[in-house]
Structure formats: C-alpha cells, structure tokens
Amino acid sequence: MRRKLGYADVTPKNLYLSRRTLMAGAAGLAAGALLPGGALARIAAEASPYSIDATPTAYEDITSYNNFYEFGVDKGDPKAHAGALTTEPWSVVIDGLVGRPGTYPLEDLVAPARLEERIYRLRCVEGWSMVIPWIGFPLADVLSRAEPGSGARYVAFETLMRPEEMPGQRGFFQPLDWPYVEGLRLDEAMHPLTILATGLYGEELPNQNGAPLRLVVPWKYGFKSIKSIVRITLTADQPPTTWNLQNPREYGFYSNVNPAVDHPRWSQATERVIGGGIFAPRRETELFNGYAEEVGHLYAGMDLTVHY
Ligand code: MTE
Numbered sequence: 001m002r003r004k005l006g007y008a009d010v011t012p013k014n015l016y017l018s019r020r021t022l023m024a025g026a027a028g029l030a031a032g033a034l035l036p037g038g039a040l041a042r043i044a045a046e047a048s049p050y051s052i053d054a055t056p057t058a059y060e061d062i063t064s065y066n067n068f069y070e071f072g073v074d075k076g077d078p079k080a081h082a083g084a085l086t087t088e089p090w091s092v093v094i095d096g097l098v099g100r101p102g103t104y105p106l107e108d109l110v111a112p113a114r115l116e117e118r119i120y121r122l123r124c125v126e127g128w129s130m131v132i133p134w135i136g137f138p139l140a141d142v143l144s145r146a147e148p149g150s151g152a153r154y155v156a157f158e159t160l161m162r163p164e165e166m167p168g169q170r171g172f173f174q175p176l177d178w179p180y181v182e183g184l185r186l187d188e189a190m191h192p193l194t195i196l197a198t199g200l201y202g203e204e205l206p207n208q209n210g211a212p213l214r215l216v217v218p219w220k221y222g223f224k225s226i227k228s229i230v231r232i233t234l235t236a237d238q239p240p241t242t243w244n245l246q247n248p249r250e251y252g253f254y255s256n257v258n259p260a261v262d263h264p265r266w267s268q269a270t271e272r273v274i275g276g277g278i279f280a281p282r283r284e285t286e287l288f289n290g291y292a293e294e295v296g297h298l299y300a301g302m303d304l305t306v307h308y
Pocket of ligand 1: 062065066067068069070122123124125159180208209210221222223224225226227228
C-alpha cells in the first residue's frame, strides 16, 4: 500500500517538535514506563502501512473547519463551543449480541501499544476533503474483546447526549434527532482500515474532532465517522443511521465514497481540497476513496447505485 514518510517536512515546527517529544515518550513506554497524561495520543515511531501517500492538511484547518452538529451547524461552531465538553472520565457501553457486554472505561479500551498513526483522506459528502494524520487503533480490537455472538451482523454506534454541554442539543432549533447514531456491517467494522481515533497530529483529539474517541472509516463519506462515542451495540439487523433517518433519499446506509454515484443535489465526481487555496484545481474523487483494492470485495455483486 502507499505511504510516505510522515509530515515532519510539512508540519509547522512547534507541532513537529511536540511530535518528537511524543515519540521519545513512546520509546519510554516500550521500556516499561508508567502511562503519564496524554497517553491516548502516544504513537509508535513507525507510521502505519495503511497510511496514504499525501500531504496532511494543516492542523489549523483540520481543527477549525468541522461538522459536529451537537455544537452547531456552522463549520466554526464546533471549535467555538466544544471546549466546554467534559471528556474525562469517559466510558463506552458495549452491548447487544456480545459475550462480554459491559461499561468499559476508556483507559481499558485503548491499548497504548496498539496506537499508530494513520494518514487518511476524509472525504465529506458536501464535496470537500482533507488529509488527516490520525492516531488510532483497529476497531476490531474492541469488537473481538467483547466477543461478538454468532448472530451479530451489524455494529451500531451512538454519540454522547448531553444538552448541558452541547448547545446544538438544546433550544428551539435542533438540526438533527439526537443522539447521533451510525452503523456498519460487521465485516466493514472488522476491516483493518477501520479505526477508532484518539488523536491527530501526534496529540490528543481536540473536542471538535470527536474527543475522546471517534470512528474513522476511510473509504466512506465523513458522516459515517461518528464522534464522541458512548455506545457500541452489536445487532442482527441493520441499525438506523442519523443522516439516513434525516433524508433517506440523499443518504444511504453504506455511504461508500463513489465518484460515479452522485448525491441527488451534488456531483461526487470531484472534491475541493481544504487548504489548497481558491485557485487549486479540484481533486478527482476515487472509488472507495482510493481503497478499492482493499475493500472492493466487501461489495461484490451489490449494485452500488441501489446500496448508496
Ligand atoms: N459525529 C457526530 N456525533 N455529530 C456530527 O455532526 N458530523 C459528521 C462526522 N461525525 C458529525 C459526526 C460529518 S458530516 C463529518 S464530515 C465528520 O464527522 C467531520 O469530522 P471532522 O470535523 O473531524 O473533520
């Protein structure tokens, strides 16, 4: 697969230096040091082979141009309001068709040794994209530990519901039904490209990007990447998903990136690269966001214009 060095040569210097400190910390961990604060973003020195060969978008753009409707519908709202969200302590309920249901504290879910950097392109259905150097670990780790039952075929996810800290969940105008929910087929969820992210750019996840734990499924449109997860439920039936509930004609369950299947209101053939400047040419969107080789088999025989 494609990968390139990392982002030492394209990252603002202060971030690069803080990343080096983190890497030194990772070496310390390997030597058996206790976990100090910030352990959720500690990364191994080696970048993942699953990373794409692309220059990461600037940290400033990744953390100030967001969709997180619990904090408002404008791109700047999450950064402006998400600071008020309390992310410690945090736990995730894992239930449904699993052998080991329970409420798992975040620290128990995240094994520092499994964290790695994944440079993925996030392609939003609205027609823009960014390249994000996530820190995360395979969702399969968590699912396997919970021991999926033989009848489990889907995985449902749920975001925190906390109107006191999430202005988009209170007041007269609420853009979506809460909590935000998403879902994957179990084989999609178990795919090694699918991760739970705890950080980006070598640091803990900023709240506006879905702290302390968010899903990242790089071959699907960005809205599948549900933020601030509090519940993961294994089910026999396809679970409801927020944008499909909102507008089923426009948003399907699968939501695989596909330049040949347009959204009813927008072409999906090309994308605007955030941070590229107003004269930058649009990028041609790739089938499955560039991962056709890795995930194409999951959809063999399916009509992608029906299962959009
Ligand atoms: N998760 C929750 N809980 N609420 C949201 O509004 N927006 C989604 C997704 N996850 C959203 C969410 C959409 S539309 C996108 S494109 C991505 O988060 C954006 O992730 P980013 O802000 O980290 O780029």
